[in-house]
Amino acid sequence: MHVKALTALILSAAPLAAQQPLSAIDWLDDAPTRIAVTGSNATSTGTPEQAKTEAPTADTATTPDVEVMTLDSSTTRDAVGLLPSSKTGLPSNLWSASDARDVISALADIEATVPAISTLVSTLLLAEADPPAVSEVDDALLVARIERLIEDGAVDAAAALLERADPNTKSLFPLWFDVTLLLGDMPEVCTTLLNDPSLAQDxxxxxxxxxxxxxxxxxxxxxxxxxxxxxxxxxxxxxxxxxxxxxxxxxxxxxxxxxxxxxxxxxxxxxxxxxxPSYRLPRKFAVTELSGDQGWRAQIVAAERLARAGTLSSNRLLGIYTMRRPAASGGIWDRVEALQRFDRAITTRDPKSVGTALVNVWPKMKEAGLLVSFAELYADKLQGLPMSATAREVSAQAALLSPLYEEYALALENDPTFAFEAQIARGIAPTQVSDRRFAAEIAAGFAGQEPSERVSSLLKQGKLGEAILQAIALFQSGVDGNGPDLTEGLAALRTLGLEDTARRAALQLLIAGPSQS
Structure with a gap:
């Protein structure tokens, strides 16, 4: 297979501001305190006690350049990844104590209920790590990881992972075939198949x-x-x-x-x-609409769907939103018009225009499940502008959803409207509980609760990756209505050292609500 450098859809580094973990885990002692990845300008904004940063998370799916190399014959494919430990902070023994069947089952069951959890799932799928101790089928975990990336719509990342692993095997070829069909780049895969028909069972x-x-x-x-x-x-x-x-x-x-x-x-x-129509089909098919060949509306619908899943960068979403002026009104076109009007206003820096446009666009982006994308694009540009009380409240919410949420929270500590969120943003157990949905469960999760017996047991067995997946599953169960599980999920994430994930997930749940499909 011809090897070349790819720009894969991977996770760029994020501004992280995590507390010292609530319990000591060996791998955390060696985790980097800051990640240097293309496109990151992250620094810790916490107090000295909060300065230990968390590695395995990111704000967006914006991709650094990744040099893709084929494997040598001594490397096990299940260990293949695009993010080394030096960039994720995750140890190489992430899966090594596990049975591949247990990991695959857990990966199949979890859902990304907020963007911060989606980022964590993507990190796990792309991380380089030693293979599981028990695996009945060669490449089983790698196949499951690639399948999950494809189903999530992260087709570029799946393509890069396949190239890294060398897909000329019976286990990986079907995935390579699907990925190249989705991306519309067939010559190499077809040449390979015609030269070796045994690769395809279909x-x-x-x-x-x-x-x-x-x-x-x-x-x-x-x-x-x-x-x-x-x-x-x-x-x-x-x-x-x-x-x-x-x-x-x-x-x-x-x-x-x-x-x-x-x-x-x-x-x-x-x-x-x-x-x-791709909008009626699984998310992976949305990738085919990004070219715009089926029209601008289909392109926008696909871009929004992928952005909600964290597999399309906020900047690319903005680029598609602003390609041209909408020629119709109602539905999606009202949202596009509102976003374009706000984008023009923020460029002028006129406070009155910005405030009016902000109050108009915010509920439309919330309805589309895209508040986090909006905050990543504009929260920093909104700060310091004199605006009406309503616009300032919206601006504060955007700030708390942005990568610099902890820094902005310092200015909101004494604001009764956002005191609860500001304490969560700083990793502090709230002194008073907000009346927002999920607030009581979130507050309990930041009050020093120990992780569940299931998570603790997995950690004792050295099954760190499974423990993280269990914490995600608990968070998901809590969002679905099992309140105590939300508390336990947040407590587990914090115990595992995933403080930034816990804070951002809690803030996103409070302000933006659960992710849409």
Missing amino acids: LSQRIFCLARAGQWHQASLTLSSAEALGQINQRDADLLTRFLDPEMGEDTPMMPPPSKPSVLQFRLYESIGEPL
Whole structure:
């Protein structure tokens, strides 16, 4: 496989301001106090007691340049990652005491309920770490990590991880095929498959690549043989028949869309002139709309969906929002217009215009689940501008959702509206509980509670990665309505040294609410 430098969708470093962990864990003693990664200007803003920083988190999915190299023969693929310990702060034995089946099961069950948790999940998926002690199938954990990245819409990151691992194996080739189809860059994967047909277990892939290579007669013969021998499912056969003979589609009715198409089926529907709307499909398909080939509206919908999941940077979202002026009104266009108007106002620095535009755009971005993206873009530019009381309140919320939340919290300590959030931002147990949803459970999580027995047991066994996944699962359960689990999840994150994650997750839950799908 040709090796080249990629700019993968990975996690850039964040401003971190974590407290000393509530209990001592060996790996934390060696964690870096600051991460130096392309694009970061992070410094700790805490007090001396709060100066120990947390490594395995980030604000955004903005990507540093990553040099991708193939593995030597002595390296186990399950250990492959794009983020070394020097950048994540996570130890190399993250998974080494675990059974791969337990890790894979836990990864499949967790959800990213707020952007801070999404960032932590992405860090775990991309981290370099020793393979699990027990694994019944080669590459099992790597396959599960890549599959999760793809499902989350982090297709660029999955592509980079595949290249790092060298995907010319039977376990990784199907993922490589799907990723290249989603990204629209097929020549290399098809050449590889045609040179070694044993890599693909699905004959549909070989037929597609034969056609792509101009070998139409061979593709047609292979399809006919596969149908006769029952080696291909009927939908794939029908789609490939129309793909190979476009004129046939002119005299036959449109094919009913599947509820869960494969990536190849998605592209075949597109090729025969019956594209499937990506917004009705799993998130990974949203990546195909980012080119704008299906129109600006589809591009915006896809960008918003990926930004909510933390797999599209805030700057790229802004670029798509501001490509042109909306020619319609209502729904998504009102949000685009409001954002563009605010962006123009913040450029002028006119306080009155900024305040008016801010009060207008904030609820629209909240409705779309994009307050954290908005705060990353604009919170710093809002600070210090004289505005109305309503606009100042919105500005304070943006500040608390921004990467510099702790620094801005210092100015809000004596503001009764935000005193609770300001204490959470500084890692202090609140003296009074806010009436906001989740506030009581969050306050308890910052009051020094010990982690759950399950998390403690995993730590004693040296299963740090599983302990982090369990803390995420508890947080998720708490967001779903099991209040004590939210408290335990936050307490566990703090005990594990993931202070920045705990604070940002709590603030995001309080101000922006749970993430949308």
